[in-house]
C-alpha cells in the first residue's frame with residue numbers, strides 16, 4: 151500500500167553560523183516521486199506542519215540522473231543522492247539532513263570545495279599539448295580502459311567522505327575519492343607523466359597514510375567504484391615511491 | 400638530511416606507526432605468547448625460557464630499544480590517530496567499520512593492560528633486584544598468585560584477546576596500507592587468513608592462563624639461587 155501523504159522531516163539551518171532546527175512538511179503523494187520532486191513541492195508551497203509559511207528549503211541539484219553529485223544529502227541516516235531516492239522505497243517520515251563533513255551553506259546545501267581543492271593538489275587531470283605538441287597518445291588496451299572507465303565515473307559527490315570515520319570537518323584528510331583519481335590518472339599512459347607529482351601529493355598532509363581501512367567508502371559509493379582497491383593500489387605506489395626516495399635518489 | 404615539509408614528516412610518522420606495530424611490537428607479541436605457552440608443556444621448559452631471557456647480555460638495552468621505545472611511539476601515535484578521527488559505526492554498521500572501531504578500542508585496552516602487566520612483573524622484578532636465575536621463581540609466583548582469582552584471570556583474558564585481535568586485524572590493515580594485498584577478493588581472503596592467525600595466538604594465550612589457573616607450581620632458582 152502506498153501512503154496517501156508524504157511526511158518530510160528536514161534539518162534546517164538559516165546561515166553557516168546559526169543554530170540548526172527541525173522542520174516538518176506534509177506533502178501529497180505523487181506516483182514515482184523522488185526527494186527532489188518533494189523538495190520542489192516544498193518550494194512551491196513552503197508551509198510547514200504547523201501551517202506556517204516559512205522560507206523555502208534550500209538544496210542543490212543539477213543533472214537529476216545521478217551523474218553530477220550535487221544533490222548528495224543524508225536521507226534516513228544514509229548518505230546518497232536525492233534524485234535517485236524514490237519516495238516509495240523510503241520509510242516515513244523521510245528524514246533529510248545536509249552532509250555533516252562539509253561546511254554548511256544553508257539548509258541542505260553544503261560547500262564541497264574541499265574535494266576540488268584536493269583534486270587540484272593531485273593534478274587529477276591529463277596534461278595536453280602546451281607550447282608544443284606532445285603527439286597522439288598510445289592506444290589503451292581494452293582491459294585497462296574497462297578499469298579506468300569505472301574509476302572515471304566518480305562524480306565528486308562526497309558520499310565516500312561523509313561516511314568515512316577518518317574524514318572530519320576539522321581535519322585535512324583527502325579521502326577515498328582523491329586517491330581513486332590518483333590511481334585513474336596514474337594508469338593513463340599520458341597521465342603517468344605526472345605520476346610522481348601525484349604520489350608526492352598524497353604522501354603529504356592529509357594523505358594516504360591517514361586511511362584507517364574502515365572501508366565504509368566502498369559501501370556507500372553510488373557508482374560502485376572499487377575504492378578500497380584504489381586505496382591499496384595507491385598504498386603500493388606510494389610505498390614504492392618512498393623506497394625510491396630513500397634509496398635511489 | 401634535506402629539509403622536509405610538515406606533510407612529509409606526518410606521512411613518515413604514520414608509516415613508522417604502522418611498521419612498528421608489525422616489527423618489533425607484533426614480532427615480540429608472537430614470541431612472548433609462544434614462550435609463555437611453554438608453561439603448558441611443563442614448568443621446567445618454561446623456567447628455562449625465563450632464565451634464558453633474563454640472562455641475555457645487555458638485556459635492559461634490548462628491552463628499551465626493541466620493546467619500550469617502539470611501543471611508546473606506537474601508542475602515542477595510536478592515540479593521536481584515534482583523536483583526529485571519529486567512529487561512526489552506529490550509523491554505518493558494516494563489519495569492516497566494526498573492525499576499524501575495535502582496532503582503536505583494543506589499542507586503548509592493550510595500553511591499559513600493559514601498564515598493569517609491566518607494573519606487576521617487570522617493575523617489581525627490577526625494584527627488588529631479581530635477575531639472572533632469581534627471576535623465574537619470582538615471576539612464576541606473581542603469575543600463580545594472579546591466576547588464583549577470577550579478577551586476575553579476567554584481566555589477563557581481556558588483555559590477551561585485545562592484543563591478539565589488535566595484532567591480527569592490524570596485520571590485515573598493514574597489508575592493505577602498504578599495498579601488499581590489493582583486489583577486493585584478495586583483501587577478503589587475507590581477512591580470513593589473519594583471523595585464523597589471530598585465533599591461533601589467542602588459543603596459545605588462553606591455554607597459558609588455563610594452565611596457570613589449574614596447576615600453580617612454585618619453582619626454585621635453576622642453580623639453587625647462587626647467582
Ligand code: HEM
Nearest residue numbers: 362417420421424425428474477506510566569570572573
Ligand atoms: C599500546 C597501545 C596501543 C595503541 C593505542 C595502538 C593503536 C593503534 C591504532 C589506532 C592503530 C590503527 C592505525 C591505522 O589503522 O591507521 C594501530 C595499528 C596497529 N597496531 Fe596498535 N596500538 C597499541 C598497541 C599495539 C600492540 C601491543 C601491538 C602488537 C601486537 C600493535 C600492533 C598494531 C599493528 C600491527 C597495527 C597495524 C598498522 C597498520 O594499520 O598498518 N599495537 N594501533
Ligand code: SF4
Nearest residue numbers: 304305307308310371
Ligand atoms: S568515489 Fe563514489 S562516493 Fe566518492 S565522490 Fe566519487 S562517486 Fe561519490
